Amino acid sequence: MNMLKFTYGTTVFLSSAMLMVLEITAGRIIAPYVGNSLYSWTSVIGVVLAGLSFGNWLGGWLADRNHRHRTLGIALGIGALASLLVLAMLPAYGTLIRGQLLSLAWTSLLLVFGLFLVPAILLGVVSPLVTTLYLRIDESTGRAVGLLHALGATGSIFGTFAAGFVLIQWIGTRWTIIMVAIVLALLALPWLVRGPHRTPLLMSLLVAGLGMAAVTDRMNGFVAPCDIESQYYCLRVIDNHDQPGTMNTRSLAIDHLIHGTNDLDDPESLLTPYIHGMDTLIESRFSRNTPLRYFFAGGGAYTYPRALAARHGESEIVVSEIDPAVTKIAQSELDLDISEMTVHHDESRYVLGRYGPNRFDVLVLDAFHDVGFPHHLATREFNNLIKNRLSENGLFLINAIDQFPNSILIRTLLKTLKESFEHVEVWIERPSGSQNRLTFILSASNQPFEFAEIESKHGVFRVWYNITDFIEEQSLKYDAITLTDDYAPIERLISVLFTSAQQL
Incomplete structure (x- = not known):
């Protein structure tokens, strides 16, 4: 019994x-x-x-x-x-x-x-x-x-x-x-x-x-x-050798989204347009060969940190990538050498909080994952932390995905950033006629970018357009909200991305 x-x-x-x-x-x-x-x-x-x-x-x-x-x-x-x-x-x-x-x-x-x-x-x-x-x-x-x-x-x-x-x-x-x-x-x-x-x-x-x-x-x-099933993600490396025009490149897919493409023969090559755009904006603010102090919230394929390390070894490069397996697969498959970097495998906001004021010249938030955006990295409180950690002439750059022209998330990020920074701009490449989902770059600092467009000076020729005024008009028309630690409905703001096959 x-x-x-x-x-x-x-x-x-x-x-x-x-x-x-x-x-x-x-x-x-x-x-x-x-x-x-x-x-x-x-x-x-x-x-x-x-x-x-x-x-x-x-x-x-x-x-x-x-x-x-x-x-x-x-x-x-x-x-x-x-x-x-x-x-x-x-x-x-x-x-x-x-x-x-x-x-x-x-x-x-x-x-x-x-x-x-x-x-x-x-x-x-x-x-x-x-x-x-x-x-x-x-x-x-x-x-x-x-x-x-x-x-x-x-x-x-x-x-x-x-x-x-x-x-x-x-x-x-x-x-x-x-x-x-x-x-x-x-x-x-x-x-x-x-x-x-x-x-x-x-x-x-x-x-x-x-x-x-x-x-x-x-x-x-x-x-x-997956090539690796980590604590956080399904990681896959895509070899692009057999695709025309891709050169000797490999891409990293995290879950189902490609997070970066590295040229194995040329580490300074920036094939991903938004990364190229960030580099162009930084170069317009600082001299290309000036050693700077960088902090990256999100490693991904490490495309940009890798390019900076190859370009000039005197810059300080700090990367916060929560998943050690991402770093490991980038080292083994994407030609990453982290000997010239400081890599923290921890949450970016926590890592940044351990550094002192005026610590970095450039802060890059590259954490748009899958079909989401880490809400705690988009709030007014986080932006205030960023501003405190930036030098007087420092530059904060964010990449985010949203629809166009009705960019609900972007106008919300713009309004939230403007509560912490004096000058905030929004940049895009010119969209094609059928394209309604775009990758945006937001820049925030104490100094404005006083031009309507900017052209790349190195690599593939590209042009990014300053659409800040257009987004601000949207913010006023649709009454954009401010994201805070208590209220950051990111999923609702980008839910429009989930209404077509383009989401995937």
């Missing part, structure tokens, strides 16, 4: 843990298709809770109809198969959903719904079914129900920490899901062998599992799209 109670408790604990492992893994495994945003995580949490809720109801319904151990074993066994099915479906289904002209919110929701709803329902069946079975051998209703609820909650906590702190970092998302399937299959065994028809059931589960594994392998479901 005590062994049966122990087995019931173990089943509830581990099934709850595996559900949370699936939930945490879901947010990471869909990132190469829809990025890592508030929308993707909201979809994951909502779908899993919906599946769990329906599964709880279904489990109670089955318990009232005298379903017992065999039903419990079947639910766990099919749950194992449904977990493997996630890997089998992901490549084709993810590509199909991403190719539709849907908003990011709908794309994320449909992707998670199709992949993770069924496993969540099946694992939701377990708790009410086990609770009913447990009460048949223990008449202490309150104690029994409280114990099983506590074991379920503790299992959920264990699964959350195991997935986030250990499994995904050490074995990756694919092997994490394979592990979930194996654990669920093992949990099913003691319940399947207790009832009648155990041999056909066990053989069916085995054959189905082998068949699902074969299908997953054929669909390349076991192959992760």
Whole structure:
């Protein structure tokens, strides 16, 4: 009797843990298709809770109809198969959903719904079914129900920490899901062998599992799209050698967005237009060969820090890149040498806070990630910190993505920056006729850029236009808000980017 109670408790604990492992893994495994945003995580949490809720109801319904151990074993066994099915479906289904002209919110929701709803329902069946079975051998209703609820909650906590702190970092998302399937299959065994028809059931589960594994392998479901799955991102290096006009270049993709392209033969080459534009603005403020003190919030492909280090070694280059794996892959694959830099693998605002006033001549915020912008790096309080850390003639540069001409995020950033800096400008390249999503450069300092356009003096010929007056007119017309640490609705401000295929 005590062994049966122990087995019931173990089943509830581990099934709850595996559900949370699936939930945490879901947010990471869909990132190469829809990025890592508030929308993707909201979809994951909502779908899993919906599946769990329906599964709880279904489990109670089955318990009232005298379903017992065999039903419990079947639910766990099919749950194992449904977990493997996630890997089998992901490549084709993810590509199909991403190719539709849907908003990011709908794309994320449909992707998670199709992949993770069924496993969540099946694992939701377990708790009410086990609770009913447990009460048949223990008449202490309150104690029994409280114990099983506590074991379920503790299992959920264990699964959350195991997935986030250990499994995904050490074995990756694919092997994490394979592990979930194996654990669920093992949990099913003691319940399947207790009832009648155990041999056909066990053989069916085995054959189905082998068949699902074969299908997953054929669909390349076991192959992760990442070169490195880090604590934070799915990192991929794209070799551009075979593409015409790309020279000997490689690009770094973080989740599903390319964050920079490095010319392996010429480290000073700035192929990415907004990086080239920032360099041009800096050169117009300071002499090209003047040693400066730079701080970069965000490393990415390290394209610009790498170019500065190659250009003149006397400049001080400080980079804050939260993910050590980004730096590692840039060193191994993108020809990065950090011997002339100071690299902090920590959060940029925290790192910058450790430096004293008037410490840097140029501060570059290059942290627009995926389809989001770190809200704590866009607020008035952060801008005040930046101003304090800049020298008297220092320059703060930001790159951000927004639609054009109705640039909701840009006019908000402009208004927020103007509360800290005397002079703020907005720059773009001339958009093509069909282009409505652009990369903007914002410059902020105590001195103005008194020209309407600026041309590159080195590398590819490009022109950037000062559209500050246009954005300010928008700010007045639409009453732009100021971003603060207490109120920074970045996702809402850029939600318009999520209404077309251009978002991806």
